[in-house]
Amino acid sequence: MITSKLREAILCLRPGRVTLKYPFEPHDPEGDFRGYPELDADKCIGCGGCATVCPARAIMIQDIDQNTRRIVRFLERCIYCGRCADVCPEDAITMTKRFELSTDQGREDMVAECEVFMATCQRCGQCYKPPSALDKIMEPGFRDDKLKRGGDDSPYEPI
Amino acid sequence: MFKKLCEKAFPKSLWVYHCNVGDCNGCDIEVIDVLTPYYDAERFGIKLVASPRHADVLLVCGPVTRQVVPALKRLYDAVPDPKIVIAIGSCAVGGGIWFDSYNIVGGVDTILPVDYYIPGCPPRPEAILYGVAMALGLTEKQIESVHLKQLLDRPESVPMESEAR
Amino acid sequence: MNAQQLGDSVKQQFGDKVVELSALGPNQLCLTITPDSLVSVAEYLNKDLGCRFVINSGTDRRRQRGKFLITHFFAHDEEKIYITLHTEVGEDQPEVDSITPSVPAANWSERETRDMVGVVPVGHPDPRRLVVADDWPEDVFPLRWDVPHDLKPPPAEGVAMPLLDPPEGASVVPIGPYFPVLEEPEYFRVFVEGEEVVGADYRGFYNHRGIEKLGSSALTYNQVPFIAERICGICGFVHSCSYCQAVERAAGIEVPPRGEYIRTIMLELERIHSHLLWLGIAGHIIGFDTILMQVWRMREPLMWLCERISGNRKTYGMNLVGGVRRDIEPEIHDDVRRVLTDIERQWQELYNAIPGDTTLMARLQGTGILPTEVARARGAVGPTARGSGLPIDVRVDHPYAAYDRLDVKKRVYDGCDNLARTLVRLDETLDSINIIRQALREMPEGEIMAQIDEEIPAGQQAVGSVEAPRGEVFHWVLTGPENRPERWRVRAPTYANLQSVPPMLQGDALADVPIDIGSIDPCFACTDRMEVVDVSSGQVRVYTQDELLNKKY
Numbered sequence: 103m104i105t106s107k108l109r110e111a112i113l114c115l116r117p118g119r120v121t122l123k124y125p126f127e128p129h130d131p132e133g134d135f136r137g138y139p140e141l142d143a144d145k146c147i148g149c150g151g152c153a154t155v156c157p158a159r160a161i162m163i164q165d166i167d168q169n170t171r172r173i174v175r176f177l178e179r180c181i182y183c184g185r186c187a188d189v190c191p192e193d194a195i196t197m198t199k200r201f202e203l204s205t206d207q208g209r210e211d212m213v214a215e216c217e218v219f220m221a222t223c224q225r226c227g228q229c230y231k232p233p234s235a236l237d238k239i240m241e242p243g244f245r246d247d248k249l250k251r252g253g254d255d256s257p258y259e260p261i
Numbered sequence: 262m263f264k265k266l267c268e269k270a271f272p273k274s275l276w277v278y279h280c281n282v283g284d285c286n287g288c289d290i291e292v293i294d295v296l297t298p299y300y301d302a303e304r305f306g307i308k309l310v311a312s313p314r315h316a317d318v319l320l321v322c323g324p325v326t327r328q329v330v331p332a333l334k335r336l337y338d339a340v341p342d343p344k345i346v347i348a349i350g351s352c353a354v355g356g357g358i359w360f361d362s363y364n365i366v367g368g369v370d371t372i373l374p375v376d377y378y379i380p381g382c383p384p385r386p387e388a389i390l391y392g393v394a395m396a397l398g399l400t401e402k403q404i405e406s407v408h409l410k411q412l413l414d415r416p417e418s419v420p421m422e423s424e425a426r
Numbered sequence: 427m428n429a430q431q432l433g434d435s436v437k438q439q440f441g442d443k444v445v446e447l448s449a450l451g452p453n454q455l456c457l458t459i460t461p462d463s464l465v466s467v468a469e470y471l472n473k474d475l476g477c478r479f480v481i482n483s484g485t486d487r488r489r490q491r492g493k494f495l496i497t498h499f500f501a502h503d504e505e506k507i508y509i510t511l512h513t514e515v516g517e518d519q520p521e522v523d524s525i526t527p528s529v530p531a532a533n534w535s536e537r538e539t540r541d542m543v544g545v546v547p548v549g550h551p552d553p554r555r556l557v558v559a560d561d562w563p564e565d566v567f568p569l570r571w572d573v574p575h576d577l578k579p580p581p582a583e584g585v586a587m588p589l590l591d592p593p594e595g596a597s598v599v600p601i602g603p604y605f606p607v608l609e610e611p612e613y614f615r616v617f618v619e620g621e622e623v624v625g626a627d628y629r630g631f632y633n634h635r636g637i638e639k640l641g642s643s644a645l646t647y648n649q650v651p652f653i654a655e656r657i658c659g660i661c662g663f664v665h666s667c668s669y670c671q672a673v674e675r676a677a678g679i680e681v682p683p684r685g686e687y688i689r690t691i692m693l694e695l696e697r698i699h700s701h702l703l704w705l706g707i708a709g710h711i712i713g714f715d716t717i718l719m720q721v722w723r724m725r726e727p728l729m730w731l732c733e734r735i736s737g738n739r740k741t742y743g744m745n746l747v748g749g750v751r752r753d754i755e756p757e758i759h760d761d762v763r764r765v766l767t768d769i770e771r772q773w774q775e776l777y778n779a780i781p782g783d784t785t786l787m788a789r790l791q792g793t794g795i796l797p798t799e800v801a802r803a804r805g806a807v808g809p810t811a812r813g814s815g816l817p818i819d820v821r822v823d824h825p826y827a828a829y830d831r832l833d834v835k836k837r838v839y840d841g842c843d844n845l846a847r848t849l850v851r852l853d854e855t856l857d858s859i860n861i862i863r864q865a866l867r868e869m870p871e872g873e874i875m876a877q878i879d880e881e882i883p884a885g886q887q888a889v890g891s892v893e894a895p896r897g898e899v900f901h902w903v904l905t906g907p908e909n910r911p912e913r914w915r916v917r918a919p920t921y922a923n924l925q926s927v928p929p930m931l932q933g934d935a936l937a938d939v940p941i942d943i944g945s946i947d948p949c950f951a952c953t954d955r956m957e958v959v960d961v962s963s964g965q966v967r968v969y970t971q972d973e974l975l976n977k978k979y
Contacts, residue, residue, distance in 0.1 A: 105782060106779045106780075106781075106782030106783040106784075107783070109775060109778060109779035109782075110716065110776075110779050110783070112775070113720060113772065113775050113776060113779065114716060114720055117723065120298050120299055120723060121298055121299060121300070121301045121304070122299055122300065124300070124387050124390060125387070125390055125391050125394050125399065125400055129387055131385065131733055131734075132730065132733065132734045133733060133734035133735065133737065133758075134737050134752075135733060135737050135738070136737040136738055136743070138404070141407075141409065143409035143410065143411055144411065146411070155648065155649065156649075157358055157645060157649040157650075157652035157653060158351070158357065158358040158360075158652075159360075159361070159644070176355060177380070178351070178354045178355030178368070178378075178380060179351050179352075179354070179355035179356050179357050179358070179360050179368075180351060180380070180382070181351055181357065181358050181382040181652060181656070181741070181743075182351075182381065182382050182738065182743075183652050183741075183743040184737065184743065185648075185652075185743075188751065197737070200403070200404075201381060201384070201385050201387065201388045202387075202388060202391045202400075202403050203379070203380045203381065203384075203388065203403070203404050204377060204378060204379040204380075204388065204391055204392030204395050204402070205377070205378050205402050205404055206376060206377050206378075206395065206396075206402060207402070207405075208370070208375075208378070209354055209355055209368065209370065209378055210406055211378075211402075211404055211405055211406050212354070212355070212378075212380060212404070212406070213406045213407075214406065214407035214408075214409075215406075215407065215408045215409065216407075216408075216409040216410075216411075217409070217410045217411060218411050219411045234648070234746075234747075234748065234877070234878040234879075235878050235879055235880055235881050236646065236647045236648045236747055236748075236878060236881075236882070236909060237646075237648055280604055280611070281610045281611060281633075282611065282632075283611075283632065283633045283634075283635055284610075284633070284659070285656045285657065285658055285659040285662070286610070286658055286659035286660050287656070287659020287660070287662070287740045287741060288659065289610075289659070290659060290660060290703065290740070291739075291740075293722075294722065294726075294729075297718070297719055297722035297723060297726070298719055298720075298722070298723045298726075299723065299726045313604070323633075324635065326559070326632060326633060326634060326635060327559035327561070327562070328559040328560060328631060328632050328634065329603065329611055329632050332603040332604065332611060332632075336604055357656075358640075358652065358653050358656055359635045359636065359637070359640060359653070361575065361576040361644070362575060362576065362635055362636035362637075362639065362640055363568050363573075363574075363575060363576060363577050363578060363636050363639065364558070364559060364568075364634050364635060364636045365635060365636065382656075382738075382741055383659060383739070383740055383741070385733075385739060
């Protein structure tokens, strides 16, 4: 009994004080941490590959007019999986190490928009080469003009 | 105004009540992690309490499921005024990966007024500490909404006609 | 005996009741039977052949076949076979015979199938609602193909799940949905006579998020692993791995060996951090907070290591259909070994201290007894089963990833009490450390992701199972046409283990109830089920209201 308690006491005492000084001293993540995804507007070609693979469906493609495509990222529901950065053919998206994302101003702070000049790329379905047959563009739900509910012959009306 | 009131009302010690409204447990575990030796939130006088009636702060994790809505409303009413609501995790902030599921109402702010948002899936314990420290006025907000535009006259942003289909 | 021989013996017994019989490899048997023979076949598999009931599932196949597909899953652990039992019922009469009277473990899943697909189990002893919210309309079934995944019908009145009234003379103690000892929202009504607990009613499913519907209507094959990972925040990798294996088996995709080894390493890392987490929580439950603080301190470097390998502390996001996304680079190997050695040393110290500690032994030894036979009948899995002398371990019984090339021991204790379950987990943690070391040593070079150039054909089905820290995780995938599964069924281990709780409680002091429940390492986010627990007789059974009113405890 006593030896057991002593062993436990040693177990507690040996490591000493371990508490980190955070937030007064930074404690940055090691390795390739998947933090806030940043989009480089200059590199983006507007292919929509990121919107296709995003599991949280947080990236929406809007075609405003013939020449402008808007990429709206609702990072409030981003799950930081990094798939968008993986598939981006131009490496326009990078997963930064930023994780101190708290805000008191509402979730609008987490919205990121980017307007891309498209010219002819609208009819180019080949800018984006998916890494596997399972990632190809066939999902209509991520384009705001093709949002539809259920099947084509679903009895439920759109809300 | 509300923020100033909060700063006056909570100068020293925040007692927090943690509730799960449909969460996967990831954020819950990280909230407990914040109390363990490496992060030790009790340095700031933050204490996890067992009853909402003792709490100053409501930590909400998870997307709000349809079944949990009445319970969450009653829970909020049970916390005495003035109170702070902190939404932890991408689910609580914006509904997360299931935002449009039939049984999910959405982020916590569709039901309750939320004062602080801590995104992340799950947020690191450091990120939770940072958010709570922000409520205590110790740290600053770092993010804001982003609006980017490609310049229309940039020649290199025009794709080559020959590459198109 | 392989799957074909098992199928032949069923065919011999039931003749033309078996419409179709196919063995998908040596370890998976697929049977289609006529609806009228369902109960007798299920009884034969469960009672005569000793198969463990896993789960059942309903699929809306009205578009393809004009029928609903009802599937019951059984596992034959000694022979390493999973049995899939299909029955088709017509659109005009969506009814199927309930197997719950003969296979009690099917209780919740049959009701879930009714709620989600609308196929009524005829003869079910407790036809109450289970999964859907209290204000969900009665005639909308979320898993039918024509109901959109984002349909939010207006609230309906008077359809809430009726709660049971207490037996005569007893009073009700409501616990929840938010209560100090509950991490997750659950609602218990405990019926007490004085100090004595005479019964309880339990409303779960507060965490129901519609995962299966999203996976089969809104997401594509490669998006589902991420939603699967978020079924549970503690053992997420287990779920995504299990899903990916099911799809890979259905489509015949070969995962490169290095990918398999990386999956194994991540699974074992997850087992270590989950067992450490459990020990801390168990210490907290029995009022020994030193254990909570110290064990979680030991666990923290492991979390940093996971963050370094995968980019996140919990949701690793490493699995995709066909392999893994990130390699474990050689320069991390030494760090992995260093962290593991550190944990091993401290764990050994803790291990040596526990048997002499009277505080711990008084709370763990001899409490929460779950006899071997009861554990078998209730379908317990994982450490709960192994602590009761049942040698079930998916890593050995149904090998996956790289486990067939590694030394995996089944840790079985026959103490049947909380201490035995604790010791199983303590031993497994040390085993996991050794498995990771061996895997790091033997990991081959090469690709980590299979090249997938063709679409996955529709109509294929396969089972994926993984030994989670809590027990067997079971996923079933039926592939569909639009680059996504047509049906994806998940069963988490807590579902099976929760049914073992009532016998544990029998004869225990009320103060031991939390650690009894805690000893199965419950995870309600995964499970979220509902049951009626009759503590006094230790039976999981469901009472109708009339029965209750007439019954004297």
